[in-house]
Amino acid sequence: MFWEMLKGALVRQSRKMFMVALTIALGVSLTTAMLNVMLDVGDKVNRELKAYGANITVIPRAASVLRDVYGIEASSGKTGQYLQEADVGKLKTIFWANNIVAFSPLLETKATVGSDDITVVGTWFNRPLELPTGEVVETGIKELKSWWTVEGNWINDADIKGAMVGSTLARKLNLQIGDSVEIVLPGGSQREALTVQGIFNSGGAEDDQIFVTLPFVQQGLNLPGKIGKIEVSAITTPENDLARKAAHDPKSLSLKEWETWYCTAYVSSIAYQIEEAVGDSRAKPVRQVAESEGTILQKTQLLMLLITGLSLAGSALGISNLLMANIMERSREFGLLKALGATDRDVLLLTLTEIMTTGLVGGIAGYFLGLGFAQIIGHNVFGTAVAINAMVIPWVIISVILITLVGSLPAMRMLLSLRPAAVLHGR
Amino acid sequence: MSLLELHNVSMIYGSVKALQGIDLTVEKGEWLALMGPSGSGKTTLMNIIGCMDKASTGSIVLDGVDFTDVTAGNLTMLRRDKIGLVFQQFHLIPYLTAVENLMVAQYYHSMPDEQEALIALERVGLKERARHLPSQLSGGEQQRVCIARALINYPMLILADEPTGNLDETNAKIVLEFFQQLHREGHTIIMVTHDPKVAELAERCIVLEHGRIANRKDRRIVCREEEVS
Numbered sequence: 143m144f145w146e147m148l149k150g151a152l153v154r155q156s157r158k159m160f161m162v163a164l165t166i167a168l169g170v171s172l173t174t175a176m177l178n179v180m181l182d183v184g185d186k187v188n189r190e191l192k193a194y195g196a197n198i199t200v201i202p203r204a205a206s207v208l209r210d211v212y213g214i215e216a217s218s219g220k221t222g223q224y225l226q227e228a229d230v231g232k233l234k235t236i237f238w239a240n241n242i243v244a245f246s247p248l249l250e251t252k253a254t255v256g257s258d259d260i261t262v263v264g265t266w267f268n269r270p271l272e273l274p275t276g277e278v279v280e281t282g283i284k285e286l287k288s289w290w291t292v293e294g295n296w297i298n299d300a301d302i303k304g305a306m307v308g309s310t311l312a313r314k315l316n317l318q319i320g321d322s323v324e325i326v327l328p329g330g331s332q333r334e335a336l337t338v339q340g341i342f343n344s345g346g347a348e349d350d351q352i353f354v355t356l357p358f359v360q361q362g363l364n365l366p367g368k369i370g371k372i373e374v375s376a377i378t379t380p381e382n383d384l385a386r387k388a389a390h391d392p393k394s395l396s397l398k399e400w401e402t403w404y405c406t407a408y409v410s411s412i413a414y415q416i417e418e419a420v421g422d423s424r425a426k427p428v429r430q431v432a433e434s435e436g437t438i439l440q441k442t443q444l445l446m447l448l449i450t451g452l453s454l455a456g457s458a459l460g461i462s463n464l465l466m467a468n469i470m471e472r473s474r475e476f477g478l479l480k481a482l483g484a485t486d487r488d489v490l491l492l493t494l495t496e497i498m499t500t501g502l503v504g505g506i507a508g509y510f511l512g513l514g515f516a517q518i519i520g521h522n523v524f525g526t527a528v529a530i531n532a533m534v535i536p537w538v539i540i541s542v543i544l545i546t547l548v549g550s551l552p553a554m555r556m557l558l559s560l561r562p563a564a565v566l567h568g569r
Numbered sequence: 570m571s572l573l574e575l576h577n578v579s580m581i582y583g584s585v586k587a588l589q590g591i592d593l594t595v596e597k598g599e600w601l602a603l604m605g606p607s608g609s610g611k612t613t614l615m616n617i618i619g620c621m622d623k624a625s626t627g628s629i630v631l632d633g634v635d636f637t638d639v640t641a642g643n644l645t646m647l648r649r650d651k652i653g654l655v656f657q658q659f660h661l662i663p664y665l666t667a668v669e670n671l672m673v674a675q676y677y678h679s680m681p682d683e684q685e686a687l688i689a690l691e692r693v694g695l696k697e698r699a700r701h702l703p704s705q706l707s708g709g710e711q712q713r714v715c716i717a718r719a720l721i722n723y724p725m726l727i728l729a730d731e732p733t734g735n736l737d738e739t740n741a742k743i744v745l746e747f748f749q750q751l752h753r754e755g756h757t758i759i760m761v762t763h764d765p766k767v768a769e770l771a772e773r774c775i776v777l778e779h780g781r782i783a784n785r786k787d788r789r790i791v792c793r794e795e796e797v798s
Binding site for chain 2: 143144146147150151153154474475478479480481482483484485488561562563566
């Protein structure tokens with residue numbers, strides 16, 4: 143009989159229950175979308191924030207002391223300390239290898255063009271690199287400095303006579319694409335003519351520099367296989383107290399803290415692992431970038447949580463109004479059930495089952511609708527699909543139960559206070 | 570022992586005295602008509618007797634059970650086990666068929682039995698209409714379903730609140746004939762009515778005025794007025 147009553151009530155009030163289900167579906171869809179995006183946003187936002195450039199710089203250990211004490215830049219060649227180019231591939235062998243999205247070795251030197259002193263940087267542009275695992279990855283400043291706007295072309299790493307000139311320097315030297323520029327490297331004995339393949343605008347100090355292939359500088363300085371530093375762009379987890387403590391001194395961590403820190407993609411733990419992989423190196427997080435990334439990510443996630451909370455609250459309010467109206471409309475029916483001997487518990491059970499059934503339908507519809515919303519958000523905001531996370535499902539179930547129960551509380555209170563004498567006889 | 574005994578029952582809503590010092594006894598198998606103008610306290614008295622309301626003061630004993638101070642839960646149990654209710658507005662559940670409306674009463678009393686519910690409908694001449702929704706039944710048919718529902722759990726007392734108030738003459742006659750049959754079978758009936766012709770069918774008639782029993786009528790004297798001391 144219970145199920146006949148339930149079926150009758152649901153079928154008879156299909157339009158009203160559809161509205162309740164729709165309200166629940168809307169709330170749940172936003173929750174599903176936001177939670178899915180939120181769980182995937184770390185990776186998405188981090189990839190977006192790679193436009194900030196490298197967040198870790200790897201320099202020779204000895205050079206880092208000189209830099210810290212005397213302010214001498216490692217890649218300038220003044221320190222006389224270098225890393226091995228052959229070690230660059232080791233970056234992709236660390237525990238968090240997949241989080242390292244781009245990296246490039248750099249070897250910097252002073253040179254002259256005509257009467258002007260300039261900085262020449264040798265680097266990889268887009269070089270295929272075979273890893274010890276056999277995997278081949280393409281990396282270089284094209285990936286690392288993805289925000290650069292380039293007029294002309296990026297240099298092919300095989301084109302040793304090609305050059306990319308910063309926009310400020312190009313204006314100063316009146317260089318156009320295709321022009322030849324004669325560079326005198328330190329010592330004054332070597333004059334090399336390079337062809338301008340591209341003029342770039344970085345919005346930074348690089349606009350005053352010339353970028354060339356790494357072998358060009360290595361040969362010019364007679365430093366085969368040597369590099370001054372490696373710039374690394376890694377996807378990291380926002381820093382917390384543990385990460386800050388570890389960054390200060392990893393040895394101060396307890397064993398459990400150490401494991402947690404080492405197995406979390408904090409910028410400090412990735413830097414630590416890079417130092418382990420690249421011999422005699424010092425990996426320094428670029429704090430400003432790392433912290434900005436963390437802050438933006440945390441704020442984005444907080445915003446999404448707030449939207450989720452507000453959408454749930456809005457749904458609960460909508461459900462509350464709909465159910466109150468429903469109970470008021472059906473007060474005689476519930477009064478009659480009580481008059482026939484139904485206890486408060488019986489009436490509550492019947493009504494809650496009606497509501498929860500509606501909530502279940504709305505919740506399922508809302509979940510799939512939310513997956514669609516998540517993909518729309520992913521494609522419109524991040525230009526890529528959002529991963530469907532199964533972890534969201536229990537949260538969606540909790541949300542459905544929560545908004546349905548919270549939304550139905552006023553109606554349930556009204557139902558409990560409903561006296562059959564009042565509704566059946568108007569007293 | 571009387572089936573129902575009310576002693577000095579009063580009902581006060583704020584400053585309004587809906588009932589004042591009601592003393593009433595109803596014997597088993599008796600048909601009592603309850604009359605009075607609007608606002609005289611008839612419905613309030615029916616609600617108290619029907620265990621749907623608690624009196625402010627006084628004592629009520631039904632079938633030997635004093636329910637003056639029982640809890641709301643116990644009142645529900647008493648109502649379910651001992652009272653059959655017939656309403657002026659019928660109050661059938663609109664999305665359930667006639668037989669299902671009877672089965673709801675069975676469900677909250679003990680357990681639904683469709684065969685028994687069909688027999689009850691047959692008794693009121695509605696077996697053929699058992700699968701019809703209330704909206705597909707006439708007013709008289711709905712009231713007969715309501716009466717069948719009131720009887721389905723074999724109550725000790727049938728409370729009917731103006732059962733013919735919403736019916737045309739033909740249907741009112743059918744319903745009243747059915748009440749007469751129930752009375753002949755020994756059912757105890759308390760019926761609120763405005764219609765003296767309906768009250769004449771009862772064995773006894775009382776009139777409420779301003780929350781008090783103003784006159785007491787005896788069936789043999791056809792509702793003769795009697796001053797309450």
